[in-house]
Amino acid sequence: MENGIDVERVAGGIDVLTLRGEHDLSTATDVSRRIESALESATGLAIDLSETTFIDSAVLRVLITAQERAAERGAGFAIAVADSSGHGVHRLLTLTGLDAKLATRSSREDAIAAAAPA
Amino acid sequence: MENGIDVERVAGGIDVLTLRGEHDLSTATDVSRRIESALESATGLAIDLSETTFIDSAVLRVLITAQERAAERGAGFAIAVADSSGHGVHRLLTLTGLDAKLATRSSREDAIAAAAPA
């Protein structure tokens, strides 16, 4: 799968950031920048990992920061971790206990719905 | 050296907490409690490690929290790390880089002076 970071604005002013393929230290700064700029104007942010085949702790750190920043700005936030997400994505979230701390949903659609500001 | 935790109120409403001997997980909760109760009424807190022969990262964590709490309450804060402090005390502070982050002074007297609120 081609690696990529896409951001799309959907209904209600919510930005959906899709991470395709593998992400690690070599793309973490890009991911972080795209998140920061999305949060400048979006009412909510959904991060879609359903097409993500790999993430490491450098990316996980960016996701945690994203959730904190969204909360600070009163923006909604959710992450989609689906059956189609890579084994390693599930494994890292379980090992670190972040499956319980990050606002995860099991599909892109559910994450977008959950990213509407409260 | 006998282990111990002493708290003494000195001039200006500053509390001096002296850690004698070895401190680790087995005393960290006591140290933390004594610090919390000192910070309830003291204008400043000096922690004297000049007679401390050993500390580990469990105690270090209590010291970091103490410095943060003191700052939150507007109380002064300083830690005395002297030549007489144990090798391990110096070593742990250097290894972790906390010699630069914690307000350390090289004697009990200097720490007390530095613990006066700004």
Added chain:
Amino acid sequence: MVTVSERVEIEIAAAAPGVPLVRHALRGLLSGLDVSDEVIADIALAVTEACTNAVVHAYPNGAAGTITITASHVGGGLSVTVRDRGRGMSARVDTPGLGVGLPVIAAIAQSVEIGSPDGGGTEMRMRFALDGPAG
């Protein structure tokens, strides 16, 4: 007696773009063996964390350096060594990382040995089971 049937050595510059290259090379090695996707994912994660640590921590202030990764298929397992020639293990509280790299490696690998090789730097030697779920 142990039979070494496969051995790969990779050298990368100690910089972020090298990290995925190592992972891809390892997957290539493992794809020729009868290993489950779960085990491959686990090994990819642990080795990535070790390489990331070498990039982030071994050479302070962006100093140039290299990282050498050796993977060998030994008996029923895989041994992967990540070696840098940087400043040696540090233990500073002000790390830019999340602090779960070493624990993740230790949780996934059967064993991990962290050593200080002659010549300086840090060597991390991980052993992985290849049959069944790793760890």
Added chain:
Amino acid sequence: MVTVSERVEIEIAAAAPGVPLVRHALRGLLSGLDVSDEVIADIALAVTEACTNAVVHAYPNGAAGTITITASHVGGGLSVTVRDRGRGMSARVDTPGLGVGLPVIAAIAQSVEIGSPDGGGTEMRMRFALDGPAG
């Protein structure tokens, strides 16, 4: 050939009061050898961190358990193993600790191996140099 001249085995309940006991026993062992105060302080610190980890992380929710510490004076060095029979290495971000235990151990010891012994739990095997400053 390696000569084992001294060997100490200590078993403690996995609880905070055991941690200083281990340190005192180790100092006792080392006091009979020609080792500098700096090296003794370093070993005391690394072994304390390993024992503290076993107490804090191995047995969740205050479950009862034991920790076995073995120290042997092997050749010119000291080998210390800290073994628990707890839940195995975890890698959770919500640790109550400062997160510098493993790095401190790895920075001080010549090498540290973290493994998952048969029967469960975690085994941490540290090797220390006894001549000159440790590490």
